[in-house]
């Protein structure tokens with residue numbers, strides 16, 4: 001597979017690492033709106049700088065990885081569909097639901113292989129949790145708790161173009177909730193505040209949220225978000241069922257435990273997504289490659305992107321109205 005990366009920012013650098021290390025993928029080049037950014041990344045991996053428009057008509061390129069700013073994703077997805085390129089697209093597909101639906105439908109009208117960057121589905125701990133849920137180790141799943149806190153908020157300039165906490169950050173948790181519950185969500189009730197940084201509030205967003213999801217079968221899911229955790233990237237999941245409980249824990253910088261007279265001391269969680277989910281990014285890329293080879297859907301599809309975004313839209317409406325929102329009203 002000859003693969004080009006669109007974007008040379010934070011997440012593109014993570015993907016560049018996994019692409020360069022994949023035994024069956026050739027890193028065909030990188031394109032960015034800022035030429036110096038593309039040049040620096042291309043130089044680091046010994047690849048070429050490409051033009052973000054021209055690469056779609058380049059017959060030598062089989063696949064594109066969209067890791068550019070959110071506002072570019074829908075257009076690039078449609079270009080990949082038009083030119084028959086396999087595509088792995090970072091979340092979210094677009095800032096609004098209507099644009100997301102259009103891009104996803106365009107992709108679905110073609111036979112291209114299209115994956116969505118819900119990397120957490122590929123994390124070994126969460127995959128084990130999912131496997132044990134499916135195998136019935138905790139009986140009937142009743143409640144799911146997802147705790148997802150970043151170590152520190154991004155710059156306010158990023159927040160302004162991000163679509164807000166639910167579309168930018170909670171979207172991963174909405175996807176995890178859908179994937180683990182495996183039971184359509186009926187209702188969303190969201191609450192939120194700007195407690196971490198008042199400027200985030202002034203920009204019209206929140207940095208702290210608690211969301212309750214209710215599934216068709218009455219299963220309950222609680223998502224707790226913060227843009228800041230003093231002790232690092234806090235990523236935990238607890239699934240509670242009729243016969244037991246499964247818990248995915250934070251992974252420390254080291255598993256070492258220090259015990260002294262005053263108590264126990266363990267290392268803080270791995271700092272952020274780069275450290276915590278590097279294995280997941282590698283496995284995400286490999287799943288995309290295998291899907292392309294076998295002409296099947298990757299683990300997370302464009303439709304999953306749309307469905308997670310419906311939840312983000314419902315949460316947004318619930319936050320503003322103060323009322324629970326039925327998902328059937330969000331289309």
Ligand SMILES: NC(=O)c1ccc[n+]([C@@H]2O[C@H](COP(=O)([O-])OP(=O)(O)OC[C@H]3O[C@@H](n4cnc5c(N)ncnc54)[C@H](O)[C@@H]3O)[C@@H](O)[C@H]2O)c1
Pocket residue numbers: 006007008009010011012031032033034037052067068069070072090091092117118119168273
């Ligand atoms: N899955 C994950 O874990 C994860 C983590 C971080 C970011 N993301 C997503 O990845 C995307 C990028 O986030 P980031 O943190 O890397 O942002 P960033 O600002 O660091 O990088 C975005 C890059 O896209 C470039 N760009 C903008 N318009 C372009 C265009 N038309 N053509 C080519 N390049 C263009 C910018 O110049 C910039 O270098 C966002 O949609 C974000 O939600 C996903």
